[in-house]
Amino acid sequence: GIQVEQSPPDLILQEGANSTLRCNFSDSVNNLQWFHQNPWGQLINLFYIPSGTKQNGRLSATTVATERYSLLYISSSQTTDSGVYFCAVRRNSGYALNFGKGTSLLVTP
């Protein structure tokens, strides 16, 4: 199956700092999504971005499909940004979203 690798696995930031999370994948995809899992377990959709660049407030994402990677940028981080960030992809012929192992982010005051 398709491999999804996220880095770094863990990240600690001070409030106000910026960060970049990376997702590498091993095959062509028709779906790439970034999620934030909050402390209660809810998976919150951040971006649907199989290619290109999108921005939503302090968050932005870029996917370079030809090079099989995606980046999630968090600017001016806040304590509420803490949690686990997942990248998930789906192959061109399939239904399953294949998840990476996530990046665990802790933002300290």
Add this chain to the structure above:
Amino acid sequence: SQTIHQWPATLVQPVGSPLSLECTVEGTSNPNLYWYRQAAGRGLQLLFYSVGIGQISSEVPQNLSASRPQDRQFILSSKKLLLSDSGFYLCAWETSYEQYFGPGTRLTVT
């Protein structure tokens, strides 16, 4: 707008007991529906998906089964739970390739 419900939110069941988890979606018709499990340590794994009423595909052979009795209802079941069935179960629906997740059911098998 579309919403997805799951219940119960938490469940503690003894080994060997049956299981029924329910997921319902509002505000959409004929969605693709999915059951995922998240074990401790983060990764999510697809268990079942359905593209229509009565149509179920299994991704991983195991102790669980799924059914879709109505268009917007997806049920995860087991006749006899194992300790390894513990985990966080998430239902998802899909529109235009993007998947959205429900709040999840945290299952502990004792």
